[in-house]
Amino acid sequence: MQILLLGSGGREHALAWKIAQSPLLEKLFIAPGNAGTSGCGENVPISVNDFPGIKRFVLEQGIDMLVVGPEEPLVKGIHDFFLADPMLRKIPVIGPLARAAQLEGSKDFAKQFMTRHQIPTAAYKTFDVSNIEEGLGFIRSLKPPYVLKADGLAAGKGVVICLTEEEAQREFISMLRDARFGQASASVVVEEFLSGIECSSFVITDGNSYLVLPEAKDYKRIGEGDSGPNTGGMGSVSPVPFADQAFLKKVEDRIIRPTVEGLKKEGLDYTGFIFFGLMNVKGDPFVIEYNCRLGDPETESVIPRIKNDVVVLLNAVAERKLADHTIQIDARVCTTVMLVSKGYPDAYEKGKLITGESKVKGSLVFHAGTVIKQGELVSNGGRVIAVTSLGKSMPEALALTYENAGKIEFEGRYFRRDIGFDL
Ligand code: AMP
Ligand code: GLY
Numbered sequence: 570m571q572i573l574l575l576g577s578g579g580r581e582h583a584l585a586w587k588i589a590q591s592p593l594l595e596k597l598f599i600a601p602g603n604a605g606t607s608g609c610g611e612n613v614p615i616s617v618n619d620f621p622g623i624k625r626f627v628l629e630q631g632i633d634m635l636v637v638g639p640e641e642p643l644v645k646g647i648h649d650f651f652l653a654d655p656m657l658r659k660i661p662v663i664g665p666l667a668r669a670a671q672l673e674g675s676k677d678f679a680k681q682f683m684t685r686h687q688i689p690t691a692a693y694k695t696f697d698v699s700n701i702e703e704g705l706g707f708i709r710s711l712k713p714p715y716v717l718k719a720d721g722l723a724a725g726k727g728v729v730i731c732l733t734e735e736e737a738q739r740e741f742i743s744m745l746r747d748a749r750f751g752q753a754s755a756s757v758v759v760e761e762f763l764s765g766i767e768c769s770s771f772v773i774t775d776g777n778s779y780l781v782l783p784e785a786k787d788y789k790r791i792g793e794g795d796s797g798p799n800t801g802g803m804g805s806v807s808p809v810p811f812a813d814q815a816f817l818k819k820v821e822d823r824i825i826r827p828t829v830e831g832l833k834k835e836g837l838d839y840t841g842f843i844f845f846g847l848m849n850v851k852g853d854p855f856v857i858e859y860n861c862r863l864g865d866p867e868t869e870s871v872i873p874r875i876k877n878d879v880v881v882l883l884n885a886v887a888e889r890k891l892a893d894h895t896i897q898i899d900a901r902v903c904t905t906v907m908l909v910s911k912g913y914p915d916a917y918e919k920g921k922l923i924t925g926e927s928k929v930k931g932s933l934v935f936h937a938g939t940v941i942k943q944g945e946l947v948s949n950g951g952r953v954i955a956v957t958s959l960g961k962s963m964p965e966a967l968a969l970t971y972e973n974a975g976k977i978e979f980e981g982r983y984f985r986r987d988i989g990f991d992l
Pocket of ligand 1: 716761764771789846
């Protein structure tokens with residue numbers, strides 16, 4: 570079969586690498602992809618949000634399945650677009666319809682959904698410009714720190730944690746009145762701060778049944794010891810030692826199953842991946858956020874641990890036969906370190922020559938922000954390359970990852986040297 574994968578990050582390179590291993594695959598296309606994905610299939614220069622362009626390509630090429638990597642096209646309704654078009658409606662899309670993608674597209678939608686299904690999450694209230702005064706009062710009623718979330722998609726930047734009441738009130742007003750995150754902060758969720766350690770769970774679902782994928786932990790801050798501003802993610806590990814059998818059972822019983830059943834009860838047809846951002850509060854899991862896709866760089870540590878043919882699983886989702894399958898997981902530890910551009914997550918330069926990839930031995934290299942220009946591999950984003958290794962233990966996997974990460978060079982290259990430090 571021929572598959573079109575949408576996206577251009579490390580997550581998509583990891584997915585492309587896995588899809589390309591399937592004997593069921595005839596040809597993989599990646600739109601728009603990066604220099605790394607071109608080793609797994611053919612890149613096509615179509616943006617993930619160019620629905621008419623995607624339609625044209627799918628019909629011209631005779632694509633049999635669309636796999637959606639990032640959230641934006643899902644929230645914008647790529648799956649709905651396929652269903653509404655008589656020429657596209659038979660082609661399965663891996664990724665939810667827009668209404669279900671609201672689990673990620675609207676924090677308020679997600680909170681209301683969790684409330685309806687008694688899924689553990691922080692207490693909250695949602696406000697807009699019409700009830701700013703009430704919001705300020707709600708902030709006064711909470712204890713610090715304060716968590717403010719822009720309701721809509723804000724490229725991972727819409728969550729602000731404030732240490733003082735004064736700062737929280739200022740931030741709250743700026744989000745609502747000065748549209749600090751544009752339309753995304755037209756509504757703001759104010760919620761209780763949960764204290765604990767984070768990890769993420771992932772499932773693949775056909776809307777009826779689901780398979781739990783390996784869990785992972787990502788490292789969001791730019792600086793070592795989890796300091797400095799948030800990034801898209803600087804590294805990841807899977808499995809997560811504190812997520813033991815007992816904890817994972819709670820996650821499945823209290824969060825995963827009620828979520829999949831809740832979606833079904835509400836008629837929110839869901840085919841694709843669900844990402845549960847979790848906080849472990851003294852052994853009990855709470856949902857911090859839902860995403861309607863896999864995480865990046867979690868995928869780089871999760872996918873190499875999945876032993877199944879992923880195309881078989883994707884077909885099972887399309888045919889609503891996931892219940893016939895079980896997941897086979899590699900017991901080894903997988904670790905990922907992200908090499909980023911100087912200046913990231915603020916302004917950074919692109920176009921830096923990348924060398925040393927051929928010296929890497931025993932690790933996987935997943936490209937995130939790379940492109941071939943005039944025959945040379947150059948950086949093309951803030952997060953540039955992920956180096957991933959499997960090992961019998963976390964120290965073993967990390968040692969290999971770091972040995973190889975050091976071999977890949979570009980001007981201003983930076984990576985955290987303490988991934989896994991807290992585990
Ligand atoms: P999100 O974009 O929803 O993943 O939020 C970004 C980060 O903010 C999360 O990874 C958490 O570290 C933090 N965060 C979000 N909500 C809370 C909360 N209620 N309590 C504590 N930390 C939170
Ligand atoms: N690494 C977090 C995310 O993909 O949202």
